[in-house]
Amino acid sequence: xxxxxxxxxxxxxxxxxxxxxxxxxxxxxxxxxxxxxxxxxxxxxxxxxxxxxxxxxxxxxxxxxxxxxxxxxxxxxxxxxxxxxxxxxxxxxxxxxxxxxxxxxxxxxxxxxxxxxxxxxxxxxxxxxxxxxxxxxxxxxxxxxxxxxxxxxxxxxxxxxxxxxxxxxxxxxxxxxxxxxxxxxxxxxxxxxxxxxxxxxxxxxxxxxxxxxxxxxxxxxxxxxxxxxxxxxxxxxxxxxxxxxxxxxxxxxxxxxxxxxxxxxxxxxxxxxxxxxxxx
Amino acid sequence: xxxxxxxxxxxxxxxxxxxxxxxxxxxxxxxxxxxxxxxxxxxxxxxxxxxxxxxxxxxxxxxxxxxxxxxxxxxxxxxxxxxxxxxxxxxxxxxxxxxxxxxxxxxxxxxxxxxxxxxxxxxxxxxxxxxxxxxxxxxxxxxxxxxxxxxxxxxxxxxxxxxxxxxxxxxxxxxxxxxxxxxxxxxxxxxxxxxxxxxxxxxxxxxxxxxxxxxxxxxxxxxxxxxxxxxxxxxxxxxxxxxxxxxxxx
Numbered sequence: 001x002x003x004x005x006x007x008x009x010x011x012x013x014x015x016x017x018x019x020x021x022x023x024x025x026x027x028x029x030x031x032x033x034x035x036x037x038x039x040x041x042x043x044x045x046x047x048x049x050x051x052x053x054x055x056x057x058x059x060x061x062x063x064x065x066x067x068x069x070x071x072x073x074x075x076x077x078x079x080x081x082x083x084x085x086x087x088x089x090x091x092x093x094x095x096x097x098x099x100x101x102x103x104x105x106x107x108x109x110x111x112x113x114x115x116x117x118x119x120x121x122x123x124x125x126x127x128x129x130x131x132x133x134x135x136x137x138x139x140x141x142x143x144x145x146x147x148x149x150x151x152x153x154x155x156x157x158x159x160x161x162x163x164x165x166x167x168x169x170x171x172x173x174x175x176x177x178x179x180x181x182x183x184x185x186x187x188x189x190x191x192x193x194x195x196x197x198x199x200x201x202x203x204x205x206x207x208x209x210x211x212x213x214x215x216x217x218x219x220x221x222x223x224x225x226x227x228x229x230x231x232x233x234x235x236x237x238x239x240x241x242x243x244x245x246x247x248x249x250x251x252x253x254x255x256x257x258x259x260x261x262x263x264x265x266x267x268x269x270x271x272x273x274x275x276x277x278x279x280x
Numbered sequence: 281x282x283x284x285x286x287x288x289x290x291x292x293x294x295x296x297x298x299x300x301x302x303x304x305x306x307x308x309x310x311x312x313x314x315x316x317x318x319x320x321x322x323x324x325x326x327x328x329x330x331x332x333x334x335x336x337x338x339x340x341x342x343x344x345x346x347x348x349x350x351x352x353x354x355x356x357x358x359x360x361x362x363x364x365x366x367x368x369x370x371x372x373x374x375x376x377x378x379x380x381x382x383x384x385x386x387x388x389x390x391x392x393x394x395x396x397x398x399x400x401x402x403x404x405x406x407x408x409x410x411x412x413x414x415x416x417x418x419x420x421x422x423x424x425x426x427x428x429x430x431x432x433x434x435x436x437x438x439x440x441x442x443x444x445x446x447x448x449x450x451x452x453x454x455x456x457x458x459x460x461x462x463x464x465x466x467x468x469x470x471x472x473x474x475x476x477x478x479x480x481x482x483x484x485x486x487x488x489x490x491x492x493x494x495x496x497x498x499x500x501x502x503x504x505x506x507x508x509x510x511x512x513x514x515x516x517x518x519x520x521x522x523x524x525x526x527x528x529x530x
Contacts, residue, residue: 120371
């Protein structure tokens with residue numbers, strides 16, 4: 001006997017009692033779920049960029065333009081730092097993913113309310129796939145960053161690339177954890193997106209994106225590293241630009257931040273998610 | 281064994297006297313006591329649906345029909361009691377299946393079809409049939425925001441009739457479309473019944489319920505006040521509508 005009330009987050013095929021499924025039902029269910037994930041990613045991309053490559057290029061142009069403007073202005077201010085433009089492009093592109101991913105994740109359930117109120121589906125899929133567009137952009141940015149570094153005379157080693165991909169993955173998990181919690185909270189607190197816009201605006205200056213971290217007194221560094229994008233950006237710069245692998249302790253701290261984001265996000269989502277449809 | 285079993289299910293909504301929907305409203309209202317009104321929508325509802333059965337649910341507006349369907353479909357969680365669903369449920373609630381207005385009909389069919397559990401390959405195989413059923417082949421590439429409510433409802437029924445795997449939940453069947461579409465719906469409904477699918481229907485139309493259901497529940501104030509053959513329950517429902525008095529529990 002399967003309890004549907006306790007299975008709100010599961011696929012309806014689970015409610016078929018064991019032993020009664022036709023042969024091959026389980027693999028078909030997995031394929032169906034994969035189809036749902038792919039369709040959500042594809043349709044999100046289509047809605048956001050009007051189904052054209054041109055639309056996607058516009059999305060890339062925003063941080064690229066920002067990079068050109070900031071580099072033009074601040075490279076004079078930090079002329080003594082020969083790696084400034086490399087640090088800037090890494091910081092900006094990672095930040096763009098964080099900002100876009102969290103903003104999309106926060107409104108994920110509300111934006112897909114048309115599905116949640118009409119049918120039963122695992123709502124976590126809606127949240128995770130909402131980050132997909134920002135993730136595609138991050139993938140393109142990762143390639144741009146690596147090419148830019150190579151052309152700037154800093155061709156990254158395979159070790160550095162592997163570390164950078166790991167930091168990208170850590171940032172993705174941080175964004176997913178945040179999105180899980182914020183998407184259900186947004187249904188109860190409808191101005192959370194405006195508050196988050198303010199936090200993101202301030203956070204852009206808290207993370208050392210346009211300024212080198214060492215211009216601030218060292219006693220403040222700890223507080224800056226509490227802001228999740230900071231360790232990801234700084235560790236990526238360390239591996240790619242300076243060729244220095246952060247210490248095991250630093251990696252443990254980053255893993256701790258990722259774990260906290262995911263655990264808190266999952267707890268909040270599991271607690272509030274099952275009643276999400278009632279707030280739509 | 282029952283396909284769906286509703287076991288003493290209750291559901292209430294807490295309606296605040298003043299809604300607070302933002303962080304700002306919560307902060308400014310921190311010192312003001314909040315008053316809530318409790319709206320009992322479902323009150324210890326118990327029934328079961330057997331495999332292959334067509335069960336109708338009738339009741340006046342606001343009696344809890346939609347909440348009951350959403351609870352059965354797993355969209356709402358009951359406050360107490362249990363809902364046992366032993367087969368996949370395909371719902372059409374409030375005349376729709378949940379469209380993205382910014383997508384065209386083809387993408388929406390892919391989205392809803394995959395939400396309902398159809399593999400993408402099957403959806404593409406059935407795409408022409410779905411569009412033909414809804415008579416929307418010419419508008420397949422038109423965004424849903426440009427569809428009339430009737431067109432989008434027709435598409436919803438067409439997808440659900442194709443995607444149904446075991447149990448079909450229909451809120452107000454045949455409330456949309458012209459005579460031709462209704463005929464196709466009736467024919468498809470009978471096909472699904474003949475194939476052994478379980479049906480759960482909600483309607484205000486006693487004739488329709490009598491024609492399509494084996495057994496009917498009458499819901500009032502969140503409680504089942506009558507259960508039985510379609511004709512008798514439909515008569516009782518009509519007398520409820522004409523006599524304002526509260527029905528007695530049976």
